[in-house]
Amino acid sequence: MPENTRAQKLEAFDRLLTIMDELREQCPWDKKQTMESLRHLTIEETYELADAILDADMTEIKKELGDLMLHLVFYSRIGSETNDFDVADVLHSVCDKLVDRHPHIYGDVEVQDEEEVKQNWEKLKLKEGKKSVLEGVPKSLPALVKASRIQDKAKGVGFDWDNRDQVWEKVVEEMNEFKAEVDAGNQTETEAEFGDLMFSLINYARFIDVNPEDALERTNKKFIKRFQYMENALRAEGKSLSDMTLTEMDVYWNKAKTL
Numbered sequence: 001m002p003e004n005t006r007a008q009k010l011e012a013f014d015r016l017l018t019i020m021d022e023l024r025e026q027c028p029w030d031k032k033q034t035m036e037s038l039r040h041l042t043i044e045e046t047y048e049l050a051d052a053i054l055d056a057d058m059t060e061i062k063k064e065l066g067d068l069m070l071h072l073v074f075y076s077r078i079g080s081e082t083n084d085f086d087v088a089d090v091l092h093s094v095c096d097k098l099v100d101r102h103p104h105i106y107g108d109v110e111v112q113d114e115e116e117v118k119q120n121w122e123k124l125k126l127k128e129g130k131k132s133v134l135e136g137v138p139k140s141l142p143a144l145v146k147a148s149r150i151q152d153k154a155k156g157v158g159f160d161w162d163n164r165d166q167v168w169e170k171v172v173e174e175m176n177e178f179k180a181e182v183d184a185g186n187q188t189e190t191e192a193e194f195g196d197l198m199f200s201l202i203n204y205a206r207f208i209d210v211n212p213e214d215a216l217e218r219t220n221k222k223f224i225k226r227f228q229y230m231e232n233a234l235r236a237e238g239k240s241l242s243d244m245t246l247t248e249m250d251v252y253w254n255k256a257k258t259l
Contacts, residue, residue, distance in 0.1 A: 024074075
């Protein structure tokens with residue numbers, strides 16, 4: 001598919017803005033929406049995009065990007081109604097931020113590699129008035145994703161291990177501490193040590209270039225596919241999981257693993 005020209009892209013964005021204005025002024029549902037009422041829908045759309053990306057489904061990715069784009073324009077339209085901001089303000093704001101945080105492109109700063117770019121990014125954010133490099137981590141992020149972002153941001157200011165062997169030693173240390181608390185039957189400490197173990201594993205994943213959220217979600221999808229295969233195979237034979245032993249289930253599970 002040939003790429004649209006700049007004029008065609010601007011025309012498409014203008015079309016979306018026009019439709020958004022018409023819906024906001026004429027559609028009963030769209031007229032009622034607030035930023036708060038849209039929030040959970042935006043989160044849902046974001047997860048749908050994430051699913052499409054993991055599935056490498058370009059058709060769905062395009063569709064979900066459109067849905068998210070609509071939400072961004074929707075918020076901007078609502079902001080304009082209270083004279084707080086409009087879509088131009090939103091776009092200029094992010095453009096200004098990108099220019100300011102890329103002095104190696106728009107200024108005279110020189111960088112050697114990607115890591116130096118990320119370090120400069122975090123330092124610039126502190127100069128903008130942020131008191132902590134961790135301020136940019138949303139409180140409502142899922143814990144696994146949040147741990148990754150926390151570690152990335154700490155690394156951006158030089159707080160990090162020297163090599164992955166050190167991190168693996170930490171994983172082993174945390175695993176032993178976790179096992180000791182499990183064996184001792186200390187529930188509160190067991191939970192704390194499990195959290196430490198998870199945090200160290202996420203840290204190790206970063207050192208071996210594995211995205212822990214993507215890795216776990218792919219495992220989730222794999223389990224769902226195999227489990228549903230087992231359910232369907234049993235149903236076709238007039239059997240039910242609740243009537244079978246674990247050993248009998250394993251036969252079907254092993255078949256599912258070959259798919």
